[in-house]
Amino acid sequence: MAISTPSLELLETFLALAESGSVSKAAQILHRSQPAISERLQRLTELAGEPLYYGMGRGVRLTAAGEAYLAPARRLRDLKREWSDMVQRRRQLQEGVLKIAATNTVANYFLPQYLVRFRQDYPEVELQLRGGITDWSQYSLLDWDLFFLEEGTPMTGLPPHYEASPWLEDEILAIFPRGHAFAEKPKLDLADLASEPLVWREEQSGIRQRILQEFRKIGIEPSIRIEVNGVEAMGTAVAAGLGIGFITSTALCHRPDWAIESRRVGDPIHWTLYLVAPKIPYRSHTIARFLEYLNPAK
Amino acid sequence: MAISTPSLELLETFLALAESGSVSKAAQILHRSQPAISERLQRLTELAGEPLYYGMGRGVRLTAAGEAYLAPARRLRDLKREWSDMVQRRRQLQEGVLKIAATNTVANYFLPQYLVRFRQDYPEVELQLRGGITDWSQYSLLDWDLFFLEEGTPMTGLPPHYEASPWLEDEILAIFPRGHAFAEKPKLDLADLASEPLVWREEQSGIRQRILQEFRKIGIEPSIRIEVNGVEAMGTAVAAGLGIGFITSTALCHRPDWAIESRRVGDPIHWTLYLVAPKIPYRSHTIARFLEYLNPAK
DNA sequence: GAGTAGATATCGCCATAGCTGATAGTTTCT
């Protein structure tokens, strides 16, 4: 004989009966009519196979069987409340996880200000920031809530429910050591730079790809002689006089200490950072809220 | 914003999805059509307020939110199973309580054989036998599953969902010391006894009331000079020669060691023991089964 | 004891939640 379990509603009804001591009062508590509750309790009795209470003219009283079922019923109710609490906490962002993946450049120079403000408002949300990603193909993109693509990086293979949108537009500046002859000029041309020794970022760098693309526009294929890893290395290399480098203006603002100067290049060279996030219907509360912080305008 | 909790069915659906990895498979597991499950999951998502999974062409995958809800959902399922198990155990009498109240006479001489057999078959049921009840009015009858009334005891004030039915019919015998002149007679008349010294049981005794009733039938109101408490005292008092006593034949059979003899009295005098139990729709599994043991014929 | 107030069970009706089958719209694999 199969035993079908009563619904939570049935158990709530039973508890209301047990705690109020009468079917009518239980009906009031649950905002139902008395016959409705009466019927529910009959259903419950049916499921238990034995009577759980008996009427006494004034109210009802639980049988031994009823008393026995009281404890598990209460535990089920408690667990149900636990669920509600969890929904509540997640809605109010008192609980949750936010997993972000980014390159070192983005993680170090673009994101921190947003993360700090978000964390102040929602300290309970667990922030997982993974920087230093160079090759997206090595990661399962589905493991991340948010990630960033630099212009010049291929955008193929995105999971279908994610979408990429331009997030920040920045300018790429040329940097050179203090005292370099370029300091005389208000702005530089790409053609000027082609004859100079150039310091390049690593191959996966969006900046590098973007600059190469500009060179190709004017028919130049520069040779890569000096290659450094990351923004830091770029700064020190250029300051040391290894050559001319390229850097986003945002990153540069963070390091006024470097002994370098910067100038605009070309038209100038704009560079866009793309934000990849789940499409709207797929966003958790956490993601949705954090995106508001990232795009206060929208 | 009110948070309504999903039903257990919804949670089972969610778990089936999580554990099978696809809506269709979950539908198979739950023996429902695929659209039904799809709709259930949408309802669940609605309740959570954020997506719990996303489709990927082949099956679905849980979001971080989905993973977070997995644990409480599992706990709820476990508790649900616990309930089912409890129903099962109670049905099979692997769990339960049976509370019986009786007079000493019934508890000591009539019930033990039934209790022993029941206990052998259902050792898990907790038997609570309360003997020595003399005055029912002092107890809340509702606290007992079963109790016994001796003929001659008033049956008023029974809770309405209980019913009394004749359980055992026994004969009341007169007892006297070995060597008494009554030993000559094959049977005795009440009138013979009226002139003898009589040993009486305590006032609440059903036997005493029954005998008095018989005396009154023939117009005799015997005086109560010797009163003893309980069957044991009756046996020893009569053996010692204090007078003629009355005892049920069943009780007598248990004490062949007493130095007494017995004879039928009157027509003879029958005495009925009534069993009081909840009416059929109010019987727990335990009560119902034990009654089968008490009335193997019926 | 009879009457009455208070409480529960039953009945008929009705709304609607939820299931089914068909179909359209995706994504993945070959």
Add this chain to the structure above:
DNA sequence: AGAAACTATCAGCTATGGCGATATCTACTC
């Protein structure tokens, strides 16, 4: 690019469960 696998949506229907009215019962009171 085509086929297979899967999910979402839609229209229609069934039947569960709620409501109001009423019957029935118990307990209290005069």
